[in-house]
Amino acid sequence: MNCLNELKKPTRRVLLKGLLTAYTASLIPFALAETVDTPEQGAFVALSAIIAGRQSLDPVLAGMLYKALVEQDPGFPQAAKELLALINQRQIDPMQLQKTLDDEKSSLASVPRKVAMAWFMGVVGSGAQARCLAYEHALNAQIVADVLKPPTYAYGAYGSWARNPTVELKKEVNNV
Amino acid sequence: MSDQLSADIVIIGSGICGAMAATHLLKQGASVLILEAGGPIDRGRVVAAFRNSTRKSDWMSPYTCSDIAPHPIYKPTDNGYLVQGGPYPYPAEYIRGVGGTTWHWAAQAWRLVPGDMRIKTLYNLGVDWPMSYEELDPFYQQAEEIWGVSGAENTGSPRSQPFPMEPVTEPYAMRRIRERLAPAFPVVGNTTARNSRAYDGRPACCGNNSCQPICPIDAQYHGGIAIQTAVDAGAQLQVNAVVYRIEHDDKGHIVAVHYFDADKQSHRVTGKTFILAANGIESPKLLLMSASDKYPNGLANSSGMVGRNLMDHPSTSLTFDADEELWLGRGPQSPSSINTMRDGEFRSEHAPYRLDFTNISRVNSATDALITAGVYGAEFEKQLRHRAAFEMSLKDVLEVLPNPENRISLSDQKDKLGLPKPKVNYAIDEYTRKGAARSHKDFARIAEMMGGTNLRYSAEGSFANNQHITGTMSMGIDPKTSVCDSYGRTHDHDNLFICSTGVMPTSATMNSTLTAAALTLRTAQHILPNRIIATEQGRG
């Protein structure tokens, strides 16, 4: 099963580093030691790290997102592999990735957005087929978690929102 | 199983208006039966559904659409329930379920300004209301005490009694906006039905910032609370009861209503007095559907005005990056506004407006925009934080004048029960467009004063809708030009009353529900059982 959180058979696992070129490895130095079950899944992990631009990604969530992406589109693993190969080969900068694929009308153009939607919003698929797999753990919530709570989560005691959040942030930084 | 249900007062619709009327009448000793088309709504389930929603900015997404009593849905695809007749789209949003549409509202609880009720006299526009602001004041107060309303004193709406509670604490972002726009623009706290302290068994706001689509702790008043109060006071509530016909006798007196249950079994319900409270679109639809030989154009429609004069509040907006960190999304969603353009001589030239500042977290919309723009990698985090911190947005809330061509009518399409779907014709006239153009001068100045960059105006000529459905069953003195009198009593049927935003003859510049609630309490007081019911019995 192509699920990242199923860590049962370590002997058969692939080192992520082996799937990368020097260029992609330089984008995600923090992820190189990770192991994955298959090259396809590895491609997803590498793409996730490149697109999300975070130092670490929750492996349990990664497993859930990958599983859902494959369920939505059985062609996803292959497409992820091809996209990683393309980035490896052409050394495409993450910020240029979408534009390059769109300009070239590439058949892989939808792949980065799927990965971005999954990690940043916790949503996989579109329209009536869409599924939400993460909300407070989606990266867009995590990225601002020091200042904002995702809507429906209590901000704090009554009136706490009157405080200047930037002063609070600076205080935290000073306390570190 | 026909004819088993009966009560002194039969109310169609369990929304905030129907429910508040029910409680008032129950306290006077009347028996009340409420027929509600939709099913129950559970707060906890809605909160969970929102967290699991794949469209966090679509506030309808956590609410279930009833099979037998659909409401308009636009995402992910239009369910085609509200048929658009043009020329301008009117994508109304409402909820058909126990408690109605205020389950997902911003709880803005505005009074009119006195000039709003006399625009014909003052500015030779639209129509005058058949009552004065002073007459409405005590009913506003009653409604505010039931809801738990607070806000600034200086919003342009006079009051003879204080608010029942202190204003809700101003979010930091709004404080900065207020400080920086003073004195050119006085930014004041909105009046809202949101608790600044525990009130009537409900807690103080804790800043979840999800007032729309759902307050997880009931810190704001809504129809779900109103209907629970009515049921606790003894109202009989029949859910999944889709009223499809109002029946009259040969004198035009209403004798019964008919509803379909979930199995499309028909039931007849009798009563002495009937209150139509099925919102500004479904109510006129029901009056039109109840046409008979005696009333071929529908009930209460001798004026031909049922469904006509549809109004709302169109909005244009400006979003920009301020030059300091504001971090919208801390505290309630709709805290502050500018109220200086609600009334004045200029009204003879262009629409008045309020300017409303949002405090809705930017995180979701910014994420959407960044993904659309293909911003990935470390840059995403940087830009998301920047937008979440610096972005702010304001909108105008514009008056629309009554125009009979803007209307709700019956389409030739049918819903699952075979009942006609409503059709809407709507246009936005020069008066409103000129008001928008005027407000854009304010937008520009405000952006300048906030050090704004990256200015993004809403698309030229494009208006968002605010879901304040008004005018479709207008009150007035003259039965030839209006549907009901100032008590909501239909001119054509002495025991049929309407409680709704739809009875408002003009739209003004404020969210309309508090005015509808005040009018509802005035209607309910007028119906006082010992008066109307005794009259009915006297008639035999």
Ligand SMILES: Cc1cc2nc3c(=O)[nH]c(=O)nc-3n(C[C@H](O)[C@H](O)[C@H](O)COP(=O)(O)OP(=O)(O)OC[C@H]3O[C@@H](n4cnc5c(N)ncnc54)[C@H](O)[C@@H]3O)c2cc1C
């Ligand atoms: C997103 C959003 C935000 C809003 N924010 C604000 C705000 O901040 N301030 C404000 O003043 N207003 C706001 N509004 C408007 C407010 O929700 C409405 O003005 C208010 O709900 C009107 O109350 P009502 O009781 O007339 O109708 P509703 O609340 O719509 O209730 C009508 C009831 O009648 C029932 N019904 C319909 N047809 C039938 C039938 N055939 N048989 C039996 N029952 C039927 C419905 O199921 C429903 O329960 C907002 C609206 C939306 C959509």
Ligand code: SF4
């Ligand atoms: S901010 Fe939160 S607690 Fe306060 S009213 Fe809105 S949803 Fe309720």
